[in-house]
Amino acid sequence: MRPxxxxxxxxxxxxxxxxxGNTWPNPAVGCxxxxxxxxxxxxxxxPGGRPHAETEALAMADDRARGATAYVTLEPCAHQGQTPPCTDTLIAAGIARVVAPFSDKDPRVSGQGFARLREAGIDVTTGVGADSAAVDHAGFxxxxxxxxxxxxxxxATSLDGRIATASGDSQWITGPETRAHVHHLRACHDAVMVGAGTARADDPLLTVRGPDVPKQPVRIVVTRRLDIPRDSKLVSTLPEAPLxxxxxxxxxxxxRAAWQALGAILIRVPLVGRQLDIGALMQALGTQGLTRVFCEGGGELAASLxxxxxxxxxDLHMGGVIIGAEGRPALGALGLEKLSDAPRFHLLSVRHIGEDVVQSWTRQRRQSQA
Structure with missing residues (x-):
């Protein structure tokens, strides 16, 4: 590694x-x-996963790429897909050295890209920026x-952990600056997901509003019996963003027939009792190519996740308001009897956005008890 x-x-x-949020099912790579x-x-x-980062950077470099170093945030691909292998493009450009964080876990690559580069006489350095790259590529x-x-x-909760009043009024617990931040978070994910209750109560758009949005996220509604309004904003904006x-x-x-006629994509998920099997639902979304899903509630769906x-x-967004015990809780019942069974998270950051506090947490894996 060089300085x-x-x-x-x-x-x-x-x-x-x-x-x-724009490249799925491919990873979001920089070069x-x-x-x-x-x-x-x-x-x-x-957007859409192609052209790849290496192709874009080499096109800008042109002849200046010969003898240069390419810094790539994931192992260059070595297989033929809808575009030629990036390893071949790097070799043809005359790159002398490639620096990357780690191997691609995709079995079609998984070390083969580095091997091909080394066979061509290119110096390969790994381990640079690995921690940050692992966060960026976690969904992939x-x-x-x-x-x-x-x-x-x-x-988005009150200071006492409520997401709405007893009557369902929730607009707005957080301020405009935090709501603008939510649009940024949506844009960084492949899809935005809500439960049927939220879709009925709020009639949300679930789109990203703002300039320079290259690709709208997929809007996902978890609705066991497809009992959400067909005259909603989700339907009227189908030409703008998939549902x-x-x-x-x-x-x-x-x-089912009515929603298909409107242009929605239906994904059938098996039931566990009277609820959708969340594990199977996530596998179905993965099969469709999604790598990052941003869930905005409500409480029952959050508890199921x-x-x-x-x-x-x-991401916990707290507004400076108190609602009281009669308000609607942020989470539905989890059925916990022991604190040791509770999901736990590591705190990543705390920020002030406007008058609100935004906390970001990452999952702490459960460990088996002795």
Missing amino acids: DDAFYMDRALELGRRGL VVVRDGDIVGEGWTQ FLRTELGRPLVTLKL WLCHGDDAPAEA FGADVVDRL
Whole structure:
């Protein structure tokens, strides 16, 4: 590792994050080409997963890539997909050295890219920026290894942990600055998910509002019997953003036909008792190619996600308001009897956004008891 490797890798990681939410099922990769201490090419994976970051950066560098170093936030691919292997592109460009955090866990790559580069006489350095890259690629790796996307759960609560008054009024617990931040979080995920109760009560759009949105996230509603309004904002905005409905085997045939005619994508999920099997639902979303899902509630769906142990990240947005015990809780029942069985999280950050406090947490894996 050279003294300036971390600096250029940080830039590559910054570029790669521009693709989060837009590149699925491919990873969001960044690439920087450096020659004689100058950045001569930059790129990141484009919406839809192609062109790849290496192709973009090498196109900018042009002839200056010969003898240069390429900093890539994931092992370059070595297989032929809808685009040629990035290893071949790097070799053809005359790159002398490749720096990357680690191997790609996709079995089609998994060390083969590094091997091909070394066979071509290219120096390969790994381990640079590995911790940050692991966070950025967590969703892609989860889908590769476990078949499901990463799940970020957002809860907007009062200081006493309520998400609405007893009558259901929840607009607005948090301020406009925090709500703008939510749009940024949506944009960084492949899909936004809510339960049927939230869809009925709030009639949400679930789109990203703001300039320069390259690709709207998929809108997902978990609705066992497809009993959400067909004259909703979700339907009127179908030309702008896709709508997926996750339903059970007992959803009426008439409702299925009606939603398909409107243009929604239906995903059938098996039942466990009277509830959708959340584990199977996540596997189904992974099969569809999703790597990152942003869940915005409500309380029953959030409790189901915790019960299935699939909440990987938790964003808690707290507004400076007190609602009281009669208000609606942020979570439905978890059925816990022992504190040792409770889901636990590590605190990553605490920020003030406007008048609100935003906490970000990451999942703490459960350990078997002796």
